Amino acid sequence: MNIENIFKRAILLNFLLFMLMFLIEIFIPSYEIDENTPISSIDIILIVFLFVYLYNLYLLYNFKSLGKTLYFPLLCFSLGISFAVPLELLNISNHFLIFLQSIATILSGVILTFIYYTDIKLKFES
Secondary structure, X not given: OXXXXXXXXXXXXXXXXXXXXXXXXXXXXXXXXXXXXXXXXXXXXXXXXXXXXXXXXXXXXXXXXXXXXXXXXXXXXXXXXXXXXXXXXXOOOOHHHHHHHHHHHHHHHHHHHHHHHOOHHHHHHO
């Protein structure tokens, strides 16, 4: 199988996993949401991060060098922002969501491996 096709499928699968996890959190929230709950700065940062990450996946899919440049810092930022999320929001009661997050983490490692250690890195230079 062509390595380029495997890379693109990994990106598509990562995109689909993030969309599925986002929909699960909207329709089956893991915490109580009150109508008077204000939107915090962390919520805004996470929403902006989601759009930037999805745009970055688009750039990677099309082999744009900006996508390669931004992918690792975005992953580091996602790890850092996870420390700012309140603990009440981290009570995940859905085992399926934990499974999806594990698969998404593995896919992030696969994508990093592809863009830095395979011949795919040459496609980003052109």
